[in-house]
Each structure stands twice: as C-alpha cells, then as structure tokens.
Amino acid sequence: MQFKLSLSSVLAIIAATAVAVNAAPAVKGRNVLDVWSPRIISPDATTVWLSGSTVNVTWDTSDAPVLISNAAAITLNKDDRIASEGFLKEFGSFSLLDGSAEVTVPATVKPGKNYSITLFGDSGNSSPHFQITAA
Template structure:
C-alpha cells in the first residue's frame, strides 16, 4: 500500500518538474479604461434628477465598443483612502461602451461633496469628485449609499 503512494508521489513530482520546465505562453490582455467626461469636478447633481454619465473611447479598441458596462455610485471618505461603492444598487447596467453615455436617476442619498461614478466593463474607471445634494447636510447623518434602498 505504501509503495503505491510513493509511486504516485514520485509521478506527481516528476510531472510537476516537467510542467515547471516548459515555458508557458500567456495571452496578452488588453485592459482599457474609458475616460469619464461627465460628471466632472464641481458638478452638483440634485437627488431625484436625471443626469448623464458620459465617457469617451479614445484609444479603446473597436472590439470593446460592444462590451457591456455597469455604473456604480460611490464616495471617498475624508482621508481618501477608502472608496465606498454601492455595488448592490447599480445606477445603470447592460449598456454598451459604444453608446458613449447613459442617463441615470440620481438616488436620494445624503448630501456629500465626494461622490464618484465608477464605470466598469473590461476594467474600472473613476470620475472626478462631484456633489449630490440629497437628504442631509449633517455629517452625523451621512450614510453609505448602500444603506439606501433608492425607493424613497
């Protein structure tokens, strides 16, 4: 019985050394990040309003234009070391990058000057900070967008 285990171990180690000795070709991955052109720094979006999130495809391969994207709302903490995204409530999804823009309804969230839009698909890209005027201006009342249900 033990000789059988030893034989399997020897075969495994031999196979592993062959795999490690053979150089493996890795496929080149094209990673692209469409630049978000709206919102921009200083924009103020009132909660409940319809706004346009827009991006450009400069330098993006033609094949990427049909890739589906998702847009999330997030915000930076005061120290900018924590990007908080509401991934449970995308603002838009299923659109094509080739559309260059999508209209969203701004959720009713606390007023904050450090909101961001994140556009994902092949990779992710983050907008400039912008403001949403929403339910509160008190820092004690500021909540994570993930805590809102968007149905208010």
C-alpha cells in the same frame, strides 16, 4: 507495472508543460490585453447633480479596444466606498463602447460633496468627487 522517474525527468516534464502552456494561443475572440480604463468625462469635479434627476455619465471611447470582454455597470459612491449608494446602471445594461449612459440619481441620496461614480467593465475606474444637492 511501476514507473520511476528521476528528479531530472520530472523537472524536464514540468518545464515542457510550462512552455506548452505559455505558447498556447489566446482564447478565440479574446485579446490578452483587452483591459481598458476609459477616461470619465462627466461627472467631473465641477459637476452638481440634483437628487431624483436624470443625468448623463460620459467617457472617452477614442482608444477603446476592438473587444471588451466584460459587461459594464455604473455605481454611485459616497466617500470612495464603491457602490455605497447603489447601482445607477446594472451590469450588462449598456456597452462601454457607447461612450455615455443616462442614469437617474436616486431621490433618497443625501446632499453632499464626496460623491463619485465608478465605471466598471474590463477595468473599474472612478470619477473625481462631485456634489449632489436636494431636489
């Protein structure tokens, strides 16, 4: 048995499928708009880190969504090259809802002024440039 569909029938099927897909509920436990880019409090433009030291990275959680769907990580960047100096905290080692994370500045990092961190989770955002000095 062979079926033949007219162009109008094919277009009607495509339209009905598109409506059904768009009307489908979100995946259980996940908000459609759970992307969140928290404001990084520290480090800021006045921050000076000492290589090899332990420091705190902090961010504002006052407007955090109920659900954050991705694991978090923190990278150290030089000259706006994301993770050029490595990970300060690996993915999944802390929650964005914590509002802070203690990290160790790598002892091998060269002194300079164009450092930043990137806070990853549902969205990646970077701090202002700050300075790292030698131990």
